[in-house]
Each structure stands twice: as structure tokens, then as C-alpha cells.
Amino acid sequence: xxxxxxxxxxxxxxxxxxxxxxxxxxxxxxxxxxxxxxxxxxxxxxxxxxxxxxxxxxxxxxxxxxxxxxxxxxxxxxxxxxxxxxxxxxxxxxxxxxxxxxxxxxxxxxxxxxxxxxxxxxxxxxxxxxxxxxxxxxxxxxxxxxxxxxxxxxxxxxxxxxxxxxxxxxxxxxxxxxxxxxxxxxxxxxxxxxxxxxxxxxxxxxxxxxxxxxxxxxxxxxxxxxxxxxxxxxxxxxxxxxxxxxxxxxxxxxxxxxxxxxxxxxxxxxxxxxxxxxxxxxxxxxxxxxxxxx
Amino acid sequence: xxxxxxxxxxxxxxxxxxxxxxxxxxxxxxxxxxxxxxxxxxxxxxxxxxxxxxxxxxxxxxxxxxxxxxxxxxxxxxxxxxxxxxxxxxxxxxxxxxxxxxxxxxxxxxxxxxxxxxxxxxxxxxxxxxxxxxxxxxxxxxxxxxxxxxxxxxxxxxxxxxxxxxxxxxxxxxxxxxxxxxxxxxxxxxxxxxxxxxxxxxxxxxxxxxxxxxxxxxxxxxxxxxxxxxxxxxxxxxxxxxxxxxxxxxxxxxxxxxxxxxxxxxxxxxxxxxxxxxxxxxxxxxxxxxxxxxxxxxxxxxxxxxxxxxxxxxxxxxxxxxxxxxxxxxx
Numbered sequence: 001x002x003x004x005x006x007x008x009x010x011x012x013x014x015x016x017x018x019x020x021x022x023x024x025x026x027x028x029x030x031x032x033x034x035x036x037x038x039x040x041x042x043x044x045x046x047x048x049x050x051x052x053x054x055x056x057x058x059x060x061x062x063x064x065x066x067x068x069x070x071x072x073x074x075x076x077x078x079x080x081x082x083x084x085x086x087x088x089x090x091x092x093x094x095x096x097x098x099x100x101x102x103x104x105x106x107x108x109x110x111x112x113x114x115x116x117x118x119x120x121x122x123x124x125x126x127x128x129x130x131x132x133x134x135x136x137x138x139x140x141x142x143x144x145x146x147x148x149x150x151x152x153x154x155x156x157x158x159x160x161x162x163x164x165x166x167x168x169x170x171x172x173x174x175x176x177x178x179x180x181x182x183x184x185x186x187x188x189x190x191x192x193x194x195x196x197x198x199x200x201x202x203x204x205x206x207x208x209x210x211x212x213x214x215x216x217x218x219x220x221x222x223x224x225x226x227x228x229x230x231x232x233x234x235x236x237x238x239x240x241x242x243x244x245x246x247x248x249x250x251x252x253x254x255x256x257x258x259x260x261x262x263x264x265x266x267x268x269x270x271x272x273x274x275x276x277x278x279x280x281x282x283x284x285x286x287x288x289x290x291x292x293x294x
Numbered sequence: 295x296x297x298x299x300x301x302x303x304x305x306x307x308x309x310x311x312x313x314x315x316x317x318x319x320x321x322x323x324x325x326x327x328x329x330x331x332x333x334x335x336x337x338x339x340x341x342x343x344x345x346x347x348x349x350x351x352x353x354x355x356x357x358x359x360x361x362x363x364x365x366x367x368x369x370x371x372x373x374x375x376x377x378x379x380x381x382x383x384x385x386x387x388x389x390x391x392x393x394x395x396x397x398x399x400x401x402x403x404x405x406x407x408x409x410x411x412x413x414x415x416x417x418x419x420x421x422x423x424x425x426x427x428x429x430x431x432x433x434x435x436x437x438x439x440x441x442x443x444x445x446x447x448x449x450x451x452x453x454x455x456x457x458x459x460x461x462x463x464x465x466x467x468x469x470x471x472x473x474x475x476x477x478x479x480x481x482x483x484x485x486x487x488x489x490x491x492x493x494x495x496x497x498x499x500x501x502x503x504x505x506x507x508x509x510x511x512x513x514x515x516x517x518x519x520x521x522x523x524x525x526x527x528x529x530x531x532x533x534x535x536x537x538x539x540x541x542x543x544x545x546x547x548x549x550x551x552x553x554x555x556x557x558x559x560x561x562x563x564x565x566x567x568x569x570x571x572x573x574x575x576x577x578x579x580x581x582x583x584x585x586x587x588x589x590x591x592x593x594x595x596x597x598x599x600x601x602x603x604x605x606x607x608x609x610x611x612x613x614x615x616x617x618x619x620x621x622x623x624x625x
Contacts, residue, residue: 132312137592139555143577144589148323224441228559231443232574247444251563259451266444273439 027286034282037275041094044272048091048241055084055241067260074260077253086265088241090272096157096226097276101218103161105168109211112172116180126173130166138163139232142225146234156235160222168214172207179206209287216280220273227269243269302601313593314370314586318363321582376583380575385587388572393591396561396568400553402488407495407553408546414496415503416538420526422508431504434497442556446490446563453486460486487564494556495549503542510534544607550599554592 058078067074073082115126133141145159179185180203188198229235230244238245243265250261369376375385418430453460461483510516511530519529558570565571569588576584 128312131309132316134551135309135313135593135596136317136589137551137555137558137596139558140573140589140592143558143573144317144320144585147577147582147585148320150325220439224439227441228443231441232559232562233578247447250447254447254450255455257455259455262444262447262451266441266447269441269444270436270439274436277435277439 030282030285034279034286037279037282041272041275041279044087045091045094048087048089048094051084051087052091052241055080055088056239057081067264073264074258076249076261077258082246082260082264085241085246086243086268089243089246089265090268092236092240092242093223093226093269093272096153096160097219097223100157100160100226101164101215101222104164104218104222105211105215107162108165108168108214109172111165112169113176115169115173116176123173126169130169133163133166138225139228142229143232143234146229151234152237153240156226156229159229160225164218164221164225168211168218171210171214175207175210176203179203213280213284213287216276216283219276219280223269223273223276299605302604306597306601309597310590310593314367314590315363317586317589317593318366319359321586322359322362324580324582375587378576378584378587379581380579380584381572381581385583388584389569389587389591392567392569392572395566396557396570399484399487399491399561399566399568400550400557402484403491403557404495404546404550404553406488406492407549408499408542410492411496411499411546412503412538412542415500415542416507416530418500418504419507419511420530422504427504430500434500437493438497440493441559442490442494443559443563445493446487446560449486449490450563483566487560487566490563491553491556491560495546495553498549498552499542499545502545503538506538506541507534510537513537540606544603547599547603547606551592551596554595 058080059075060078062071062075063077065071065075071081071083073086075081076085111126111129115123136144141163142156142159145162146155149155149158185198185202188202193201226235227242227244227247230242231248232244233248235244236242238249246265247262250258250265253261366376373386375389377383378385378388381388414430414434418427421427507530511526511534513534515533516529519533520526524532554570557568558573560566561568561570562574569591573585573588575581576588
């Protein structure tokens with residue numbers, strides 16, 4: 001952002017003479033945030049996978065304990081450690097999120113490209129499909145899909161995967177259309193380059209970053225919708241480690257004052273979603289030329 | 295103007311037809327056997343062949359999909375949505391009975407989130423970069439990452455269990471004759487669900503309004519007003535507010551889809567007897583007719599919101615009448 005020079009002009013002049021060593025640039029800091037967030041998510045997924053078998057272990061001598069040093073998130077009415085259950089649940093969420101968001105992003109890429117490159121009819125058809133998908137509330141659509149193909153891991157993953165593409169498809173369509181009308185693409189065509197070469201050499205480098213950012217920013221939506229669907233009873237089965245299951249089970253114990261059953265797993269879910277959000281916006285700041293210098 | 299309205303009505307019928315086909319096909323794909331679902335496992339096993347065949351005929355088993363759709367769509371035009379399996383009543387009655395409480399919940403949440411989000415967005419935009427801005431922005435980003443149902447659970451724990459200020463769920467007191475339920479009772483049961491649901495929409499509208507407020511404050515007309523001696527806030531209130539209110543209202547109208555989706559979750563948490571809860575019961579209980587009915591109602595509401603936004607823009611901005619106005623921004 002261009003700031004008026006008069007604002008603290010003396011300080012600027014002074015700092016020009018100061019050695020710049022030791023100052024970390026914004027770009028480096030954004031990159032660091034991205035790496036830390038990605039690493040934390042990876043660690044969560046791995047830890048959660050290892051925690052899964054232990055998370056299912058019941059110990060009726062230690063049931064319904066509040067949070068303490070041995071069980072930081074407390075235990076449930078079957079003596080299962082809530083911390084381990086939460087970890088395993090987050091790993092499930094991340095896994096479903098990655099599969100579903102990846103599939104959704106591919107659908108968005110294909111449909112967005114078809115709309116932008118396939119002529120007027122294809123464009124109308126895809127736009128119509130986007131309107132149709134957005135015409136129903138997301139949760140209702142997910143319930144209908146779960147009704148159609150059944151519950152369970154694949155039911156919820158497919159449901160989340162086939163409903164999250166419209167917004168990204170619109171972005172990709174707009175991006176390709178803008179790119180096609182740009183001078184450098186027209187110039188390349190005049191110079192006699194083939195359509196395939198233009199697509200790979202000139203358009204892909206513009207569209208791919210947007211696609212990547214869109215993909216990462218789909219994760220939070222996918223994870224929250226998986227949790228919501230599971231919470232309602234349409235998603236993962238009750239024996240699966242999932243945050244939605246933990247939270248819907250905790251409903252029966254709220255009036256008994258077992259607040260830790262709902263509070264910590266939910267907070268952990270929010271933190272995970274924020275991590276994905278953070279990674280996505282850092283990536284965008286790094287890739288997008290308009291903010292790359294900030 | 296008339297043509298603009300007519301085109302929207304045509305678009306509505308077209309979209310509703312497409313939605314109804316989509317919904318009907320999805321529901322028909324279901325692996326649930328309608329005969330078994332309607333009578334239950336035990337009764338199905340004890341049932342004679344003839345009775346089973348009769349039920350299969352009643353549920354149109356074996357009829358091709360398009361024929362079933364044609365029958366259903368024909369009945370729909372006569373106002374017949376079929377019978378609800380779980381509530382044992384016509385779908386239209388079930389929906390009518392529940393729509394009122396759902397609409398009250400959604401409307402109050404919609405209004406609260408709109409007003410609060412708008413005010414927060416303006417405050418954040420006016421104090422850009424300062425503590426208030428960072429606080430509001432941080433809260434909004436955190437709220438956008440928070441699932442509505444978890445927030446509902448936390449509200450229940452804090453306000454209903456711990457503090458005891460509000461009742462623990464439902465829309466009316468338990469054990470009281472319907473005629474004796476006062477408006478105050480209903481309001482007390484509405485507060486927590488409505489607040490939880492309104493939080494879902496605040497983040498979006500606040501962040502959007504913040505960006506707009508920053509733009510408006512950098513605009514020439516606001517600068518001119520300030521040169522004439524108006525304060526920042528005065529300039530905003532007199533000249534900027536109109537330019538902020540319309541996009542915000544449009545965005546809020548387009549967010550009806552999210553509010554409806556959120557209401558499904560919130561009603562489930564608070565055992566609030568509305569459309570969302572009925573949708574969950576229908577989905578889990580194999581009640582295809584009710585599920586289809588609720589899906590159509592939700593699609594009509596969403597489209598109504600988008601069309602209202604379009605009409606609003608068309609009224610205010612003549613350029614929009616020519617172009618294809620699209621109210622729904624992407625999520």
C-alpha cells in the first residue's frame with residue numbers, strides 16, 4: 001500500500017542508513033506461515049492415524065473424567081481418552097477433506113475449462129449447472145446425495161466431492177476467459193503457435209496458481225461439511241473416529257455437565273480449519289502478483 | 295420493468311423444474327426399499343405375498359423413473375406432495391405446520407446477522423488497521439471457521455446448563471398445553487437458536503462491508519464532503535451509507551441458502567421443531583416424499599432471495615435490467 005511519505009518521514013530517512021540485516025521480509029514470513037501450517041496439518045494427520053487404535057480402547061475404571069494431566073481433554077462415558085479420539089477424528093477429517101476437495105477441484109477445473117473454451121453452448125450448460133447446484137442449500141443437497149448413495153465413508157466423501165466445485169469452476173472460467181483475451185495470447189496466436197502450445201505455455205502458468213489456491217481454500221469447506229453431515233447422522237458410522245460423531249454423542253451428556261466432551265473436540269476442529277485457511281491465504285498472497293510484494 | 299419481472303418468473307419456473315428433476319432422481323436412486331421402509335422390518339417379514347404385491351403397486355415399484363416423475367409432477371401441480379411416512383400426514387401439512395417456526399427462526403437470524411454484520415463491517419472499515427479493525431477481522435475469520443452446530447452446543451452449555459438463563463431446547467415449554475404457551479415463552483425458546491444461527495452469517499457480511507467501507511472512504515465524493523468540513527463519520531453517514539447498504543442487502547439476500555443450511559444444524563442441536571429437523575428425520579427415516587417437499591421449499595426460498603436481490607438492483611440501477619443480473623456471489 002502506498003503510504004504518504006510525510007507520515008513518519010524522519011524515521012524512513014533514518015532507517016535507510018540502518019543495516020537491513022536481521023529484518024525478516026514479509027514474503028519470507030508468509031512463506032514461513034505456509035510451511036508451518038502445512039507441516040502442522042501433516043503432523044496432525046500422521047499422529048491421528050497412529051492414535052486411531054488407542055482411541056477406541058475403553059477403560060471403565062476411568063470413565064467420565066474431567067480434563068486433567070493424564071487426559072488433557074478428559075474421558076467419555078466408556079473411558080475412552082478424548083484427546084486421542086479427537087486426534088483420530090481430525091485425521092479422518094483431513095483425509096476426507098483432501099480426497100473430496102481434490103476431486104471437487106478436478107471437477108471444477110474440467111467444467112471451468114469446458115465453459116471457457118467449449119463455445120457458447122457449453123458455457124450456457126455449465127453456467128446453468130452451477131446455478132442449479134447453488135439453487136439448493138448445501139446441506140440439503142448433501143442430505144439428498146447421502147440418501148441416494150447411502151451413508152458411510154464413501155457416501156459422505158462423494159457427496160462432499162460433487163458439491164464443492166461450483167465456486168471454483170466460476171473462478172477458473174473467468175480466469176481462462178480473461179487470459180484468452182489478453183494481448184500475449186493473441187500475439188502468440190499471430191506468431192503461429194499451435195493451440196496446444198498456447199494452452200500449455202501461456203495459459204497454464206496463469207490458471208494453475210489460481211487453481212492451487214482454490215483447491216487449498218476448498219479444504220475448510222469440505223471438512224466443515226463432512227463434520228456437519230456426520231453430526232446429523234448422514235455421514236461416517238458411529239464407530240468411526242470423527243469429530244461429528246464425538247459432538248453428536250456429546251449432546252446426550254451436556255445436561256449432565258460433561259462440558260469437555262463437546263468443547264475441546266470442537267475447538268480442535270476450528271483450529272484445524274483455521275490452519276487450512278491460513279495455509280490457503282498465505283499461498284494466495286505468495287502467488288498472486290498483486291499482493292506478492294506486500 | 296414488467297419484462298424484467300417476467301423473465302425472472304420464467305427463470306424461476308425453469309430452475310424449479312430442473313431442481314425437482316434433480317431431487318426426484320437423487321431420491322429414486324436410493325437403495326432403500328420403499329415397501330420395507332414403509333411397514334418396518336418385522337411387519338415385512340410377516341406379510342403375505344399378496345399384501346407385498348399390493349404395497350409394491352402402491353409405491354410404484356417397477357414403474358420406470360420418468361413415469362413416476364410424471365405422476366408425481368402431475369400431483370404436485372394439484373398441490374399434492376404425497377404422504378409423509380414418518381409423520382403419517384400429507385407432506386404439505388407437515389411442511390405448513392413446521393414452516394412457521396422455521397421461518398421465524400430464519401428471519402430473525404437473517405435480520406440480526408445482517409444488522410450486526412453491517413455495523414461491525416463499517417466500524418472495522420472506519421478504523422482500518424487499528425485495534426478495533428484487527429479484533430473484528432480476527433473474530434470474523436474465526437467465526438467463518440466455526441461450525442454452527444458446535445457453536446450451538448457451546449451456547450447450550452454456557453447459557454442453558456451453566457447459567458440457566460434459557461431453556462434447553464424445543465420451541466415451547468415442555469408439559470404445557472399449546473393454548474397456554476405465551477409469546478414470551480416462545481421468544482425465550484427462540485433466543486439461543488436465533489443467535490447461534492445469526493452468527494453463521496455475520497462473518498461474511500462484515501468482511502464484505504469492511505472492504506466496501508474502505509473503498510467508499512477513499513472515494514472522491516467522501517473526500518469532497520470532508521473538504522467541506524464534515525467529519526469522517528458524518529461524511530460516511532450522509533454520503534457513504536447508501537452505497538454500502540445496497541451491496542450488503544444483496545449479499546444478505548443471497549445468503550439465504552446458507553441460513554437455511556445452518557438452520558438444519560441449529561434446529562437439530564436445539565431440538566427446534568422446524569423444517570430443518572424434519573429434513574433430517576425424513577433423510578434418516580427413508581421418508582422420500584417429505585424430503586423432496588422440503589428440498590423444493592428450500593430451493594424456492596433460495597431462488598426467492600436471489601430474485602429479490604435482482605429486482606432490487608433492477609429498481610435502483612437501470613444498467614442491471616439489461617444485463618443478466620446475478621445476485622449470488624460465490625460462497
